[in-house]
Amino acid sequence: MNYYELTFTYNSPLEKEIVNDILSAELGEIGFESFVESAEGLVAYIEEKKYNSKILTDQLALFPLPDVVFNFTEKLIEGKDWNEEWEKNYFKPIRIGDECLIRASFHEPEPGFRYTIVIDPKMAFGTGNHETTYLMISEILQLDLTGKKVLDMGCGTAVLAILARMRGADKVTAIDIDEWAYNNALENIRLNGVSHIHVLEGGAEKIAEDAPFDYVFANINRNILLNDLSVYAEHMQRGGTLFMSGFYEEDIPAIRSAAEQQGLIFQSFTVRNNWVAVQTQKA
Numbered sequence: 669m670n671y672y673e674l675t676f677t678y679n680s681p682l683e684k685e686i687v688n689d690i691l692s693a694e695l696g697e698i699g700f701e702s703f704v705e706s707a708e709g710l711v712a713y714i715e716e717k718k719y720n721s722k723i724l725t726d727q728l729a730l731f732p733l734p735d736v737v738f739n740f741t742e743k744l745i746e747g748k749d750w751n752e753e754w755e756k757n758y759f760k761p762i763r764i765g766d767e768c769l770i771r772a773s774f775h776e777p778e779p780g781f782r783y784t785i786v787i788d789p790k791m792a793f794g795t796g797n798h799e800t801t802y803l804m805i806s807e808i809l810q811l812d813l814t815g816k817k818v819l820d821m822g823c824g825t826a827v828l829a830i831l832a833r834m835r836g837a838d839k840v841t842a843i844d845i846d847e848w849a850y851n852n853a854l855e856n857i858r859l860n861g862v863s864h865i866h867v868l869e870g871g872a873e874k875i876a877e878d879a880p881f882d883y884v885f886a887n888i889n890r891n892i893l894l895n896d897l898s899v900y901a902e903h904m905q906r907g908g909t910l911f912m913s914g915f916y917e918e919d920i921p922a923i924r925s926a927a928e929q930q931g932l933i934f935q936s937f938t939v940r941n942n943w944v945a946v947q948t949q950k951a
Contacts, residue, residue: 670716673743674700674724677709680736684709686942687736689799690916693889698727709738716744732916762798767809770801770827773859783834787825787856800887800913803938803945804828807911811883813837819881821900822888822914826853826867832883833862840865841878872899879903883911890915894926901930904950913945920944 680687688710692703699718704711721742728738761771761778769781773788808828814836820829823842832840842853842865850869857865868874872895882905886893893912900910910932912923917939923946924934932948 670744670746671713672716672719673745674712674714674740675706675709675743676712676738676740678736678738680733682733682736683941687733689941689943690733691731691738693914694727694731695724697889698723732918760798762802762805764802764805764809768805768831770805783831785827785830785834786859787827788852788859799940799943800945801827803940803943804885804887804911804913805831806938807945807947808832808835808885811835813883816882817841817878817880817905819843819875819878819884819886819903821872821875821884821886821896822892823853823867824849824887826856826865828885828887829853829865829867830857830860830862832885833865837883838864839878841868841875841881842866843868843870843874845869845871872896875899875903880905880908882908884908885911887913890919890923893923897926897930897932901927901932901950906950908950910948910950911945912948913943915944916942917944920946 676691678687688705691710695712700712700714702713759772761769761775763769766780768783769778770785770787773786808831813832815838818832818837818840820826820832820840820842823829823844826842829840829842844850844853847869850867853867866878868877880903884900884904886900893914904910915923920937927934927948931951933951935947935949937944937946
């Protein structure tokens, strides 16, 4: 499979990590699959058949941070095992204190963590996902999920579903609309030897199959969250809790307003490098 490699450079008063994380999220909206930080900015990869320079230029023009002007170069790279290349060279372990380690199967084990989750992340685990995954894992680590029904919506690698089971959840449902994510979730669940996780391929229409839920974790993006919030709320237990991530701090007012329109009580939020996780509860 052929890919385009695009190298983005920019000048900004903001920290490079913040700009790169938001840039990777914006590029992910238009089909880019993996991202690597460089000394000057970000390198991003997209399948040849998905690349459209006009769509890219329009997306960059709508970049949500001020005073960031991008330049980029593109290069077509032919025939390579990109999943293997990206996994081995760019995916780094995620450590949440001494509580949880997320590492790939090709990383060396690290002792001293209460929970270790081993995943084979493939290409779609972009830089921004590290921040939102960190936030959501941190929330799960504070919860007593014993005997609870949990939904991991937009599950991707299924890392949240796996940790929920490790934390005592009785039944866990993991849903993703992407066929790759569905298969990768099944693979990672087997890799970690956990059970009672029901993986479904599809969108919000699949939620009703296993509802209602005590906890819903939706780590997706602002637009999908706003569109599907009513479905999440409908299929939660009374008093159930919804955690959402995948958006920026400046998006909190829109997320909060939409949640309150569905009868959800806004409770708190946490921030990491401008990425946010919010907690709401069904009255």
